[in-house]
Amino acid sequence: MTDLTLAPNIAGPDDFYAELLAAHEGLTKAESDALNARLILILANHVGDREALRRALAAARHPGTDEA
Amino acid sequence: MTKIFEMPLYPYTRTADQDAAAPVRHTAMIVGAGPVGLAAAIDLAEQGVPVVVLDDNDRVSFGSRAICFAKRQLEILDRLGCGQPMVDKGVVWNLGKVFFGDRRVYDFNLLPEEGHHRPAFINLQQYHLEDRLVARVRDLQRQGAEIELRGGNRVQAVDDLGDRVRLGIDTPEGPYTVETDWLIACDGAGSPIRSMLDLDFVGRVFEDNFLIADVVMEAEFPTERWFWFDPPFNPGQSALLHKQPDGVWRIDLQLGWDIDKEEEKTPERVIPRLRQMLGDEVAFELEWVSIYTFQCRRMERFRHNRVIFAGDSAHQVSPFGARGANSGIQDADNLAWKLGLVIQGRAPEGLLDSYDAERIAAADENILNSTRSTDFITPKSEISRLFRDAVLDLSEHYDFARPLVNSGRLSLPSVYDGSPLNADDALEGGPARTRPGAPCPDAPAGEGYLLDRLGGAFTILTLDAEAPERVSEAGIDAARVALSAGDDPTGALAERYLGAARSAIYLIRPDQHVAGRWPAYDEARIRAAIRRATGQE
Known part of the structure; x- marks a missing residue:
């Protein structure tokens, strides 16, 4: 069974958050949506593990339930 | 003519x-x-x-x-x-190109596996x-x-x-x-x-129309499958160009849902559409035009x-x-x-x-495969189109996105896993692709190919194993085809039928699907497998 990491795992959380927002700066809503879609696909491929991805999808869809 | x-x-x-x-x-x-x-x-x-x-x-x-x-x-x-x-x-074709908008995002080669008689x-x-x-x-x-x-x-x-x-x-x-x-x-x-x-x-109706045209032309297009997502000549829709024999080309153009089908089928509408796609300098003649919708x-x-x-x-x-x-x-x-x-x-x-x-x-x-292709080619919601376009954008730059592009997953035969006709898989180390229920993959065998040796009757295929030349059980005759791993110097036969096993006996149905397999000949089990494969158990 693959665990999905839901404990803090990013060093420098404030910096990362700022980078995430900066990536969207100056973009229209449509461009931002497209960026997010690309980002999800890139990260999903990086994770690769289908079970971890399933758990991530469940955690995003229903935060706080046991499925993740 | x-x-x-x-x-x-x-x-x-x-x-x-x-x-x-x-x-x-x-x-x-x-x-x-x-x-x-x-x-x-x-x-x-x-x-x-x-x-x-x-x-x-x-x-x-x-x-x-x-x-x-x-x-x-x-x-x-x-x-x-x-x-x-x-x-x-x-x-025969192996090469494909995928276009998105006005960009050619990538090419692919189906690279057929070696050691098959047929392409x-x-x-x-x-x-x-x-x-x-x-x-x-x-x-x-x-x-x-x-x-x-x-x-x-x-x-x-x-x-x-x-x-x-x-x-x-x-x-x-x-x-x-x-x-x-x-x-x-x-x-x-x-x-x-x-x-x-x-x-x-019953099933799912897809609200879309496709124009399908057979066009005769002497064009320089290579023998490849070209697929366009959202091309300039058919904005927001898809298009396919594929070569057939006799200088005939198949063109598929997605038209959307709210169209006048009779009107769209007329040469006055079709020819300008094709001209936009093929360019003004290409001479072509329409052989056949149809508009279809489909259901799964x-x-x-x-x-x-x-x-x-x-x-x-x-x-x-x-x-x-x-x-x-x-x-x-x-x-x-x-x-x-x-x-x-x-x-x-x-x-x-x-x-x-x-x-x-x-x-x-x-x-x-x-139905599952073709529904998924259809959802990719003709996204029906905003978010579905967003991800589709993201996949295509990324496919131009990154290999990882290319397997996600779905312009049709081309037909492969089903494995009849769980079929009531299958015997248990008793070949330890045997390849998964030749498990009971699977269609026999071709392989070189001596001067020719394996499938040509199997024919259309029950067969006992032996690989480096002994067995009688013929087994008759419950009205069914199964003749032996005896092969050795050495009959194929390329190793494909052994890779496809032996895997980690040293010897194997396969019972093969008339449709060339595997009914059962064992490491060595076992009279009682072969007979039981023949009865099972013919609904007599």
Whole structure:
């Protein structure tokens, strides 16, 4: 069974958050949506593990339930 | 020049049935002389079963229709004695290009696996395929087989009489009645037989229209499959260009839902559309134009007592992935040997229920694949289009996104996992691809290829193992084909049939699917597997 990491795992959380927002700066809503879609696909491929991805999808869809 | 699809190939002629005092009773009748009906008829005739094919028309299909035939189907046609003429005529292709907007985002090469007699795919117009199937029927007739093609015979009524089926048939000279022990309905997606029996056909409708055009041109386009998402010449929609024999090109253009179909089919509308796509300098001539919509659906059951549905009459898929005619030919391949054994009294009727089990699972697999392709090609929600476009954008730059691009997952044969006909998999270390239920992959064997050695009867394939030359069990004869890993210096035979095992015995069905496999010959288990594979257990 693959665990999905839901404990803090990013060093420098404030910096990362700022980078995430900066990536969207100056973009229209449509461009931002497209960026997010690309980002999800890139990260999903990086994770690769289908079970971890399933758990991530469940955690995003229903935060706080046991499925993740 | 007269086109092949304009020539009557099996014109109506009067038969003795029409002058009989009481309805003549036949053994097997097939409705529909398309690829599925003809393949089933040839298969039955080769087993010595008399068969009559009825068709309301008298010629091959109008327009190219199905154009892409996969390796497994060519292997089935080889078994039916007409694979070579298809391959000789067909166009072999491996390369594809994917375009998004005005950019070519990537190229692919299907890189077919080595060590197979047949290519991964050929492109061949359905009318050429049917023409060669009809030629095979004529060959069999000359050899004395009882196989008959009746053009101009339209079935008007069908009655299940329990132990037989009664058909009312209309002809240019008026109606007549016949009876048949078995009826195979290969009469297409709009199956009149299915309607007459008032049977269900439910599934998902896709609200989209596609313009399909066969264009004759002397163009420099290479022999490749070109697929466009959202091209400048068809904004917001998709397009496909694919080469067929005789300088004919298949063009598919997605048109959307709210269109005037009759208007869009006129040359005044079609030619400017194609000109936009092909450029002003390309000279072309329209051979055939049609507009289609599609559904993904299947019947709940394919066998209804003595009426059995095969091909589009039983299940319908979107055209993406070439799973229509290809899966229909596999239906015929699956059904014909079972029906042959039942008709010859060598297997119980219950064997036919395994046709339902195996081919319904295959239909579900095809529907799943073609539905997914359709969702990718024609996204139906904002978010679905967002991800689709993101995949295409990324595919231009990163390899990882390319497997996510889905412009049709091309037809592969189903593995009948969980089939009631399968014996347990007893070959430790055996390759997964040849597990019970799997179609036998081809491999080099001596001077030729394995599948040509298997033929169309039960076979005991031995690899570096001893076994009797013939086993007869419960009315079934299985002859041995003895091979050794050394018969294929490339190692493909061993890789595909031995894996980590040192020796193997395979029981192979007449449709060349694996029924069971063992490390060594075990008389009792082989006999049990033969009984099981023929519904006698």
